[in-house]
Amino acid sequence: MKRTSVRILSLLFATVLLLSFVLSGCGGNSDEDTTSQNTINILMEDVPDTQCVIDNIADFEEATGITVNIESVNYSSMHEKILTQMLSSTNAYDIIVVDCYWVGEFVAAGWIEPLDSMIESSGFDTSVYIDSMMNMVGQVDGTTYMLPFYNYMLALIYRTDIWSDPELAEGYKNETGKDLAAWDSLEDYVEACKYITSVKGDEMAGAVMQGLRPDPIAMEWCNYLFSCGGDFYDASGNITINSPEAVKALELYVDNMTNAAPAGSPGYGFDEAFNVMAQGGAASYVTYNWMLPKLENSAESNVAGLCDVAQIPGGVSLNAGWGWAIPHNAANKELSWKFLEWVESFDVCKARALSGGSPTRSDVMSDADVLAACPYLDTVKSIMETSKMIPIMEDAPQLIEVLGRELSEAVTGAKTAQEALDTVAEEMASMT
Amino acid sequence: MYNRKSKIEVALTYVVLTIITLFFLLPLLWILRTSLITKAEAYQIPPNWTAALTLDNYINIFVGNPFGQYFFNSFFIALVTTLISVLLGAMSSYWICRCAKRGNQLRMAILVTQMIPPVVMVIPLSLLVKSLGLDDSYFALIMSYLSFNLPYVIWMLLSHFESIPRELDDACAVDGCTQLQAYFRVVLPLVMPGIMATAVYSFVVCWNEFMFALNLTGLNTRTLPVAIASLDTQQGVMIAELCASTIVAILPIIFLTIFIKKYLVQGLTYGSVK
Amino acid sequence: MKSIRKSNFLLFMLPSVIALLLVLAIPLGYSLITSFFDTNLKYQGLGEFVGLQNYIDVIKDVYFRDSVKTTLIFTVGVVILEFLAGLVIALLLNNIRKGRNLFFTIIIVPMMITPIAVGLIWRLLLHSDLGIVNYVLSLFGISGKAWLADASLALKTVMFIDIWQNVPYMVLVILAGLVTLPTEPYEAAAIDGASRTQSFFRLTIPMMLPTFSVVLLLRTITALKTYDLIFVLTRGGPGSTTEVISYHIYQQAFRYLEIGKASAMSYLLLLLIIPIAFLFIKISRSRTV
Numbered sequence: 001m002k003r004t005s006v007r008i009l010s011l012l013f014a015t016v017l018l019l020s021f022v023l024s025g026c027g028g029n030s031d032e033d034t035t036s037q038n039t040i041n042i043l044m045e046d047v048p049d050t051q052c053v054i055d056n057i058a059d060f061e062e063a064t065g066i067t068v069n070i071e072s073v074n075y076s077s078m079h080e081k082i083l084t085q086m087l088s089s090t091n092a093y094d095i096i097v098v099d100c101y102w103v104g105e106f107v108a109a110g111w112i113e114p115l116d117s118m119i120e121s122s123g124f125d126t127s128v129y130i131d132s133m134m135n136m137v138g139q140v141d142g143t144t145y146m147l148p149f150y151n152y153m154l155a156l157i158y159r160t161d162i163w164s165d166p167e168l169a170e171g172y173k174n175e176t177g178k179d180l181a182a183w184d185s186l187e188d189y190v191e192a193c194k195y196i197t198s199v200k201g202d203e204m205a206g207a208v209m210q211g212l213r214p215d216p217i218a219m220e221w222c223n224y225l226f227s228c229g230g231d232f233y234d235a236s237g238n239i240t241i242n243s244p245e246a247v248k249a250l251e252l253y254v255d256n257m258t259n260a261a262p263a264g265s266p267g268y269g270f271d272e273a274f275n276v277m278a279q280g281g282a283a284s285y286v287t288y289n290w291m292l293p294k295l296e297n298s299a300e301s302n303v304a305g306l307c308d309v310a311q312i313p314g315g316v317s318l319n320a321g322w323g324w325a326i327p328h329n330a331a332n333k334e335l336s337w338k339f340l341e342w343v344e345s346f347d348v349c350k351a352r353a354l355s356g357g358s359p360t361r362s363d364v365m366s367d368a369d370v371l372a373a374c375p376y377l378d379t380v381k382s383i384m385e386t387s388k389m390i391p392i393m394e395d396a397p398q399l400i401e402v403l404g405r406e407l408s409e410a411v412t413g414a415k416t417a418q419e420a421l422d423t424v425a426e427e428m429a430s431m432t
Numbered sequence: 433m434y435n436r437k438s439k440i441e442v443a444l445t446y447v448v449l450t451i452i453t454l455f456f457l458l459p460l461l462w463i464l465r466t467s468l469i470t471k472a473e474a475y476q477i478p479p480n481w482t483a484a485l486t487l488d489n490y491i492n493i494f495v496g497n498p499f500g501q502y503f504f505n506s507f508f509i510a511l512v513t514t515l516i517s518v519l520l521g522a523m524s525s526y527w528i529c530r531c532a533k534r535g536n537q538l539r540m541a542i543l544v545t546q547m548i549p550p551v552v553m554v555i556p557l558s559l560l561v562k563s564l565g566l567d568d569s570y571f572a573l574i575m576s577y578l579s580f581n582l583p584y585v586i587w588m589l590l591s592h593f594e595s596i597p598r599e600l601d602d603a604c605a606v607d608g609c610t611q612l613q614a615y616f617r618v619v620l621p622l623v624m625p626g627i628m629a630t631a632v633y634s635f636v637v638c639w640n641e642f643m644f645a646l647n648l649t650g651l652n653t654r655t656l657p658v659a660i661a662s663l664d665t666q667q668g669v670m671i672a673e674l675c676a677s678t679i680v681a682i683l684p685i686i687f688l689t690i691f692i693k694k695y696l697v698q699g700l701t702y703g704s705v706k
Numbered sequence: 707m708k709s710i711r712k713s714n715f716l717l718f719m720l721p722s723v724i725a726l727l728l729v730l731a732i733p734l735g736y737s738l739i740t741s742f743f744d745t746n747l748k749y750q751g752l753g754e755f756v757g758l759q760n761y762i763d764v765i766k767d768v769y770f771r772d773s774v775k776t777t778l779i780f781t782v783g784v785v786i787l788e789f790l791a792g793l794v795i796a797l798l799l800n801n802i803r804k805g806r807n808l809f810f811t812i813i814i815v816p817m818m819i820t821p822i823a824v825g826l827i828w829r830l831l832l833h834s835d836l837g838i839v840n841y842v843l844s845l846f847g848i849s850g851k852a853w854l855a856d857a858s859l860a861l862k863t864v865m866f867i868d869i870w871q872n873v874p875y876m877v878l879v880i881l882a883g884l885v886t887l888p889t890e891p892y893e894a895a896a897i898d899g900a901s902r903t904q905s906f907f908r909l910t911i912p913m914m915l916p917t918f919s920v921v922l923l924l925r926t927i928t929a930l931k932t933y934d935l936i937f938v939l940t941r942g943g944p945g946s947t948t949e950v951i952s953y954h955i956y957q958q959a960f961r962y963l964e965i966g967k968a969s970a971m972s973y974l975l976l977l978l979i980i981p982i983a984f985l986f987i988k989i990s991r992s993r994t995v
Contacts, residue, residue: 041651046665071651073658075666076937080960084555084647087747088562092650105963109748152666211855213943264834266944267855271668275475276835294667300471394748397961405769405946412857412945442802449798449809456813456870462838463827475836520722527718536987543923543983545730547976548737549931549952551959552968555747556736557729579729582722587924588879591916591990595886611714622886629882633875640820642934657820669826678823685818686811693807 039067040094040335043081046072048356049150053343056351060342066335079397086111091329094336097149097322100136100389101396107140108394112325115144118337128346130381133360136389137323146323147344148360153384154223154318156189156310157277157292158284159303168199186227189284189313190252193260196283208282209257210273211266211411214404219318220286221407224249226388227315232399232428233391239428241403242421250410250417257411266411278302286312288320289380290358309376311383319387321360353377395431402427467675474671489676497659499677505649506656507684509570510638513577518631521585522623526615528586529593530601539590542583550580550643558647568650576644581634588633592626593619628692636685656681741969748963760970770971773949774978780861780950781929784868789922791869792876799877800884810881817874825938828867829854857944864939864948868932876921883917884910919990923983930979951975 044050050072057068071093073081079102085091086109098106106112119126126147129138133148162168163181172180172195183189193206200206210216225231230245240246257265262276270287274294277285278301285291289309298304311317324344326336342348346363353359353370364370365381390396403424410420466474468485476483493499528538557576558567566572596619604614620627642657649655660677663670741760744753764770795813799806816824831839832853840850853863887910895905933952936942942949951971959968 046662047667069651071654072662073646074661074664076664077646077661081646083747083960083963084558084562087555087559090562092567105748211944213941217943262835263852264855265852266857267834267852267860267940270666272829272833272836274668275471275833278472279475279477279836281835288666290667298472300668302472302476395962401957401961405942408943409945412947414857414945445798445801446805449795449802452795452798453809453812456816456874459827459831459870460812460815462831466827466830474830475833477836477838477841479838479841516725520725523718524722527714531714531718539987540980540983542726543927544976544980545726545734546927547930547979547983548734548972549933549955549975551933551952551956552737552965552972553733555959555965556733560732575725575729578725582726584924586722587920591883591920592886594916595883595913612717615718625882625886629878633878636818639818642820642822657822660820661822664822664826669829671826671830674823674826678819678827681820681823682815682818686815689811689814690807693810 037332038065038335039069040332040339041069041071041092042095042339043071043073043078043085043093044097045075045078047150047358049352049358052352052355052357053348055355056348060339064338064342066338068339086327086329089329090331091327093327094330094332095339096325096327098137098146098325099322100320101400103137103140103146103323104391104393104396106325107145107392111328112145113328113330113333115147115326115337115340118333119144122337122341124341124344128361128363130360130362130365130384132319132384132387132389133321136319136392137321137360140392146325147340149322149324149344150358151319151321151360151384152288152290152358153320153380153387154219154286154312155289155380155383156284156286156312157289157295157307158310159282159306160308161306162196162204162283168196171195171199183310183313185314186224186249186252186312187314190256190260193256193284197260200283204280205262205276205282206260207256207284207286208268208273208276209261209265209286210268210270211257211408212269213408214401216269216273217407217411218400218404219320221250221253221403222318222388222390223286223312223316224253226318227312228252229315231388239425241428242418242425246421247417250407250421253407254410254417266408277307289376289383290356292376293356293374309379309383311379317383317387319384319389393432398431399428463675463678466672467679469672471668471670471672489672490680493673493677493680499659499680502654502656502659503680503684505570505653506639506681509573509577509653509655510635512570513574513581513638514631514635516574517578517581517585517634518627521582521630522589522620522627523615524582525586525589526593526619529590530598530611539587542586546580546583553579554643554647557644561648567648568652570653572648573645573653573655576648577638577641581637584637585630585634588630589623589626592623596622632685632689632692635688639681639685737965737969737972740966741973743966745966745969746963747965753966756966760967761974764967764970764974769946769949770951770954772946773951773954776861776948777930777950777952780865780868780932781926784865784872784929785922785925787865788869788873788876788925789918791873792880792921795873795877796880796884799881810877814874814878816871817878819871821871821934822938824867824871825935828870829939832863854940855944857947860940860944861948864935867939868929868935871935872925875925879921880914880917883914887913916990919986923986926982926986927979930975 050070054070061067082096085093098112126134126138126144129148133151137146137148138144169180172178172192175195176191178188180192180195183192196204196206210220225246228245228249230240230243230249232239232241234240262281264272268276273285273287274291276282278295280303292307292309295301295307296304324340326333326340330336346361349359349361349364350367350370353364354373359365359370359377362381365377371378390400393399406415406420406424409415410417415423467489468487469483473480473483528535561567561572561576600618601611601614604618609617640657642661645655645658646661649658656677660674660681663674663677740752742755742757744756744759746753799810831837834840834850834852834855839853843850851859854860891909892905895909900908931952932950933956936948936950936953937956940948942953955968955971958964958971
């Protein structure tokens, strides 16, 4: 007994010693990698665009002699990951992707490098981007900080077979005197959704919704807000989030959530709602426009061939997207720019779009090959041109967080729509 | 103690244990099933019991990513951290039990360091690590894991050391042993079940840790939890791959537990050292 | 004698103390200092000294006060239930010979899954329209619930998932304690004619008390800091029914970058834990000789 334990312990000691040797060796190696002159490290998320960049990266590496490392982390943790890098004197990443509602914060903190001089000296043309993308994840107050990388504008995805079902349409006409799929306003849409739920019962809901805090609920509701004519601020900068239009938007939202959407909706994120739609459990769904090709993919969905995308009923969609940016403390900004120039060139953007990416360039979206592969991009482009966005402000992450919480309070019935939005307005007063 | 149990009681024990085990087992079986089918089938209700099983999800995680590398990173970091914290922690724990004058204050001081949530610790810690040029190194992650593992190990072992009668040490001292000899030869073998349980816990905590790993690792040192979390993308949760990687991630710990279960569940014959 | 004690201190304690100071001193100091400053990570430096203003702001925040209540309900609930379940399972396992390893190995698996994966997998199982749980319930004629979306159920559901994951920890530690108990006192008690229930209450419980108080204390501290599960499962919703203190701290630190306020919240949490910890230490130490 004694002998064994002594033996185990000496073994442990030896292992620790050995490991610490290995450790110091490994530390040295990784240092060499990061300080190497011809390497750029990119932090992004794993989306089809990323996969396509990885597939084509050999061309770039061959042409320039630069080695590219791409690190992808989950979306919800990216902000944390970027944060600690930005605060140090050096940055492990030469290029990052910035979500649209981080832009104000990053610019105010001076974390991302203005690109204007590099754009000018290399003759890169930024006019090819759709204006609403460029204004959101490109320029801030006339200075260009980012190149629009990826759009995730929201739109209405609906089941073509259900909304054109003559039986449903007739029943609806008899009951209300309206056309089922007219969608002239949000009220009409909500009413039609409730009708479908009441007819189909457990089998199918008129709409599936995503009430998870903070991004899913806040982003979904913004579509209701804009479509009811509301906004966060008016033209002169006064807070209008508790205006009558906004209250109406929230009441409609809560109405749809309680009376049309499945019972689990107040807790669903984008993915759970997607799966309800993909399994045929819902007739419509306000979501990212590129959920459409995913719904058409039979490995993920059972409703392939039955869906289409449309403008939010009555109005205006929420635009959203990511931009490429170079951190203020990146090691070699010239190399970073070289990569951006390549990755945002027409050919690479087209290849990305063809492999399931989400384009931001106007010329790519109207390219014949791209349209032949993804016909829905035509609709997406026209929706995008009139879309609105979450205001660019320093405290936008806080705004989303507060908005998400209060919307959820309204959905659970803990507060009325007016009370909830009054709280948001109150807290917005101290945000910049 | 054992001869008084009736057969009915034994049977009842097995029935209850089986029910309890099912509570833990059924979700695990569902994870296993999900790892062998596609996402569309995973969400199909009523379940398609005849769905074709495939190993694609397992292939995907190993082919698309250097999952083997993540696996090694996690294993290496968890193992080294566990060895160091059990080695140092057991000694400290023993000392606190036997020699510390202000035991309560010392215990409290060790515990206080664990009361601040990691969310707040991780920002200054990663800045420190970066300023020392240690980011993306095993060393940084191991040291930061020691910060919460060592106190836990010390604490978990306290009660085990306390249950060993002091007379044993005294007897050794009479025989002319130093305290170190008494500790290694007499006390340590007696608390082996406690040490093993603590080591398993310590390993598991390191193996699963996410917050520090997210902020302190780069491409070279990325651990499994960070890799698994990255399957939760903006385009949806890759649930089938997530289940596959979860299954892959729990296998080594199951082997580890089977390997050391001798100490863990059987206990030692107490009399052997008398 | 004294010098021996000192050299033993160097031998037994110093390595741990150095290791802990190396990693903990700066982060703990930094967060204590920033809790008195208007520090926001967007701007360089500590910002303005604001004295106790952060603490006052935090206490004034209605949502923070509610989250203290939610945190306490969550912690007390999961710690007690996990402890009782862990104790029962460990006792049952300790009572059998055959199959003990098999039961034990299966039961401790949930502990080995990283909490983020646990959250995502339970979201799949508990999906109110497409989850297997509601489907199985429907086979028995029970209508399924919106487990994570119903304001009156969400906290209970999160607690349930936490219990599923953390009971194994209790089983592991309690069983390790049970198997090290000496057998002589039981033999003596059996000779004196004590029943097994009697020897359980008179021998097992008192002898296990130090182990009990340690697992309860450590688990209380980790439960008070629970963050991953809430983050994946509910993000504090629906409404604010599952907002716990650590979720607030996360929001302040990582979303608003208000590290000063986040630190103040952490130190308030510390104040909440210290009396509980002292109580546990007193209880466990007073009974042992």
